[in-house]
Amino acid sequence: MMVSAGMNPATGGSGTVMTANTSGENVAFLGTSVDGASGALGVSKAGKNTAALLSEPRMIVLYNDAGEAITSIAKSQEGAGEGGNITIRQPDGEGVFSAGYNAEMGGGDACVYRVRSRMCFV
Structure with missing residues (x-):
């Protein structure tokens, strides 16, 4: 059978x-x-899994071969705004870059995470 439909x-x-x-x-x-x-x-x-689209929490996720989420595009979690956010992760799922809308700051934030440091542009 190529397509099946029924109760979840x-x-x-x-x-x-x-x-x-x-x-x-x-x-x-x-x-x-x-x-x-x-x-x-x-x-x-x-x-x-290679990709997922979730209506709540409004997110698109890409996975690597190990099943770890490596990229996500989502509604921003910062502030009360309705803006977006993108997060890039290293192969184990740990975030290394994130950028998105921050309503409280009136614009965008971007952060790069390294082993011993974090650099953010706000």
């Missing part, structure tokens, strides 16, 4: 759609978040 077993009463490749491996998921309240879209390769 993790959240009873919500729907899900799975798409398989020619080998029968699931490569795409369209459904709900774990709590069943928000939408989620996932793409995978060889059984590992």
